[in-house]
Amino acid sequence: MVVLRVAKRYVPDEEREEFFELVCSGMSVTAAAAAAGVSRNAGISWWRSSGLVSPVIQFGRSGGLPGSAAPAVPGARGPDDLDRRRRPLSSWDRSVIAVGLRCKASYAQIAALVGRDKSVVWREVVRNRGPDGSYSPSIAHRAAHERRRRPKTFKLHANPGLCRRIEGWMDEGWSPGLIAALLRREHPGTSAAARMSRVSHETIYQALYVQTRGSLRQDLARKLSTARRSRKPRSDLERRANSPYREAFKISQRPAEVTDRAVPGHWEGDLILGSANGSAVGTLVERSTRFVILLHLPGRHDAASVAEAMIREMGKLPAHLHRSLTWDRGVEMAGYRNIQLALDMPVYFCDPHSPWQRGSNENTNRLLRFWLEKGTDLSQHTAGDLARIAATLNKRPRPTLDYKTPAQALAELLSNPTAA
Structure with missing residues (x-):
């Protein structure tokens, strides 16, 4: 037995829009389908699957037919089963809006049918109403599509x-x-x-x-009254009179030898935070060798605690490995002056919201998350635990060091101080 399959004809969006436009103008579904060049069954299927109601509907106080709790058309959407997630209005939604306007429905009643807030319907009508006050769903849909195009032409370029x-x-x-x-x-x-x-x-x-x-x-x-050649953001910490960093060194003032990593002793630092930011572990990474030091902060991680832990741990290193430290502008470094005096080491601060300026530290923190997982209480790790984690990471071969470990690279520097 031979079974013949008839392929469905592809219907372009223009024909669908023409069909909905005709129905919204008052034409019956059968007549609109014939005018659009499709069958009556196809027109009924489009209308029902779109969730639209009959264009001759009389809206009651509840937003539907007077005395009726269900939509007039089988398969149409009711107020209780609407998908109210944020989404762009579709061509079908705009057809519902046109039907509602034609039936003198309120914005709240129309919004209940399309599953959006009444303010969305009001803005849609105001934005896309024609010079004569009419609302065309097909024209509105095309206009919305054009407004979403990117990149947009800057208005002053075109005028x-x-x-x-x-x-x-x-x-x-x-x-x-x-x-x-x-x-x-x-x-x-x-x-x-x-x-x-x-x-x-x-x-x-x-x-x-x-x-x-x-x-x-x-x-x-x-x-301009300020006569500035560049714009300063309102959130710039240096514009605040009480900023602890208004006299601190900026990263732009850092020596060139820090950038090329040729000279050891330049460090990057940050905090790894635990659950609800209630616990933290300090991290220090040497830029040349990628050697890691972890700061144990069992109780608080305020400025005094961070400064005390950093002075204690970095004080164990030779003086020639105290060349500089780069940190972000977190409040935990408000005591940077004490660190500079105790270690004889300048502290440089990154630009606001620029974590890439501490690339070595960001990469190391990602590796440390293997042991210091996000959302966990980091205060449960003792000083011995952190020492073992740092030693494990320092024994890991690094491609950037030609597969030497950070511990090996630092040992070579310590055995040959003149090379440093």
């Missing part, structure tokens, strides 16, 4: 006339905030033309300070 106006105002001493406020008053509304004719103060600042977005004259930065 040189607006750039010239901003430059003229800034030459007269106007601030970006004042310029943005004036443009909002001149071009109110949510239309595309109005949005393209105004910019925010942040857009102006980015055009002045971000190289890749430079569409204004760079000398305009001197017209």
